[in-house]
Amino acid sequence: xxxxxxxxxxxxxxxxxxxxxxxxxxxxxxxxxxxxxxxxxxxxxxxxxxxxxxxxxxxxxxxxxxxxxxxxxxxxxxxxxxxxxxxxxxxxxxxxxxxxxxxxxxxxxxxxxxxxxxxxxxxxxxxxxxxxxxxxxxxxxxxxxxxxxxxxxxxxxxxxxxxxxxxxxxxxxxxxxxxxxxxxxxxxxxxxxxxxxxxxxxxxxxxxxxxxxxxxxxxxxxxxxxxxxxxxxxxxxxxxxxxxxxxxxxxxxxxxxxxxxxxxxxxxxxxxxxxxxxxxxxxxxxxxxxxxxxxxxxxxxxxxxxxxxxxxxxxxxxxxxxxxxxxxxxxxxxxxxxxxxxxxxxxxxxxxxxxxxxxxxxxxxxxxxxxxxxxxxxxxxxxxxxxxxxxxxxxxxxxxxxxxxxxxxxxxxxxxxxxxxxxxxxxxxxxxxxxxxxxxxxxxxxxxxxxxxxxxxxxxxxxxxxxxxxxxxxxxxxxxxxxxxxxxxxx
Numbered sequence: 001x002x003x004x005x006x007x008x009x010x011x012x013x014x015x016x017x018x019x020x021x022x023x024x025x026x027x028x029x030x031x032x033x034x035x036x037x038x039x040x041x042x043x044x045x046x047x048x049x050x051x052x053x054x055x056x057x058x059x060x061x062x063x064x065x066x067x068x069x070x071x072x073x074x075x076x077x078x079x080x081x082x083x084x085x086x087x088x089x090x091x092x093x094x095x096x097x098x099x100x101x102x103x104x105x106x107x108x109x110x111x112x113x114x115x116x117x118x119x120x121x122x123x124x125x126x127x128x129x130x131x132x133x134x135x136x137x138x139x140x141x142x143x144x145x146x147x148x149x150x151x152x153x154x155x156x157x158x159x160x161x162x163x164x165x166x167x168x169x170x171x172x173x174x175x176x177x178x179x180x181x182x183x184x185x186x187x188x189x190x191x192x193x194x195x196x197x198x199x200x201x202x203x204x205x206x207x208x209x210x211x212x213x214x215x216x217x218x219x220x221x222x223x224x225x226x227x228x229x230x231x232x233x234x235x236x237x238x239x240x241x242x243x244x245x246x247x248x249x250x251x252x253x254x255x256x257x258x259x260x261x262x263x264x265x266x267x268x269x270x271x272x273x274x275x276x277x278x279x280x281x282x283x284x285x286x287x288x289x290x291x292x293x294x295x296x297x298x299x300x301x302x303x304x305x306x307x308x309x310x311x312x313x314x315x316x317x318x319x320x321x322x323x324x325x326x327x328x329x330x331x332x333x334x335x336x337x338x339x340x341x342x343x344x345x346x347x348x349x350x351x352x353x354x355x356x357x358x359x360x361x362x363x364x365x366x367x368x369x370x371x372x373x374x375x376x377x378x379x380x381x382x383x384x385x386x387x388x389x390x391x392x393x394x395x396x397x398x399x400x401x402x403x404x405x406x407x408x409x410x411x412x413x414x415x416x417x418x419x420x421x422x423x424x425x426x427x428x429x430x431x432x433x434x435x436x437x438x439x440x441x442x443x444x445x446x447x448x449x450x451x452x453x454x455x456x457x458x459x460x461x462x463x464x465x466x467x468x469x470x471x472x473x474x475x476x477x478x479x480x481x482x483x484x485x486x487x488x489x490x491x
Contacts, residue, residue, distance in 0.1 A: 074108060084155045110133065116128070129150070131148055131150045133148055161356050169443070171211050171307065171365075172211075173366055186476070193478070200293045201344045211310050211312070212370065219338060220335070225252065234256075234280075234287070240423065246324070246430050246431055248327065259282065262395070263309055274391055275392065278390075290332070291342070292341075313363070314420050352435055361436055361438045363458060371417050372413070372414045372420065373411050376410050428457070440459040440465050441465075442455045442466070
């Protein structure tokens with residue numbers, strides 16, 4: 001009995017102790033939890049961890065975007081080079097194959113490429129689009145597995161309708177230092193670059209050779225209203241105001257230029273000093289040849305040039321500009337009917353606002369304008385006097401047959417070189433205002449500041465002016481030809 005009573009007592013004591021322990025643990029847990037709730041040190045740790053994670057995400061995104069941009073840049077650079085090469089009309093390979101070959105050799109991998117080619121008789125357009133999927137290294141954590149890098153572009157080489165006035169100096173100084181031969185070679189290459197079997201119906205070249213004056217040629221001369229007094233040559237006198245505008249005035253009656261040679265201050269037999277290099281050339285090959293598109297014909301004409309006398313750049317420039325003016329259209333039509341111009345140029349010159357036509361003047365000289373003297377009117381007003389001055393050079397006749405004190409009576413200065421330079425500036429400015437592109441080439445005139453300034457001021461811009469020596473003239477004409485046939489990115 002005593003054992004049972006003692007056992008019950010022990011159980012009661014254990015139960016009492018356990019209950020107290022649980023109460024004590026509960027009290028301590030509640031106290032601890034309340035203390036933890038009041039604790040603030042853990043908040044900064046959580047905030048710091050959050051910022052750290054955000055920085056990691058942003059850095060990862062930046063890395064992925066940098067990799068994407070690097071791929072896009074490589075694609076675009078390769079594509080630009082490829083379409084430019086493929087669009088070149090001189091490119092004989094298949095344009096699409098050219099683009100694909102550029103990408104194959106670029107080191108790029110896993111790209112998609114589409115190429116579209118459109119071409120015709122005077123143009124080629126190559127359009128291409130490329131793309132590549134860049135695997136993400138960090139953005140995949142937010143579900144973005146790849147980023148697409150695109151590239152696109154197009155290139156075109158188009159030879160539009162081109163109307164060119166090629167103005168060539170054949171003055172006496174071109175006889176020095178093989179200048180004429182160098183010019184002829186360069187001009188012929190210029191012609192061959194621009195006129196090809198594919199472009200001969202699109203490109204016209206009017207060749208305007210000049211000395212002291214510019215010979216229009218009988219057929220072009222006859223289509224103007226000119227007071228013709230002789231048939232030795234066919235040059236036209238222009239007044240100051242004529243240089244202020246581009247077109248010729250078909251209602252105005254122009255004066256015919258005198259046919260004479262100013263030079264030769266020698267004494268002796270006149271038979272040895274007959275007129276050979278008149279101020280206005282009387283050689284049929286040295287006439288203006290308007291709207292030509294035959295390489296062989298142009299080459300033959302250019303190769304026939306021989307150095308003559310004097311330099312009248314302003315006259316040649318006036319003709320060069322007028323030949324590009326739409327007011328010449330009726331004249332071109334009549335020349336077509338006369339068999340002088342290819343019928344394909346019916347409707348030329350095009351209007352200035354014709355977006356399919358480029359008008360260009362290439363003006364070349366090796367010197368500067370000279371004073372323009374003329375025989376006195378009283379000594380040049382009858383058939384016998386026209387015939388007389390077509391035989392004798394002015395100064396040979398004066399020195400052999402006229403008293404020295406009376407020499408001044410036989411000639412006068414129509415305008416001097418300063419006047420000529422001013423007239424050249426005016427017609428150049430009028431041409432630029434109409435949108436005519438002017439390239440000027442100063443051939444071995446670097447030591448002549450006046451001549452260099454005159455030519456550079458005439459050009460459309462500084463980059464349109466070339467100062468060259470010797471065979472460098474080939475490079476100048478070549479650069480002009482390439483610019484006219486310019487290849488450009490269009491997108």
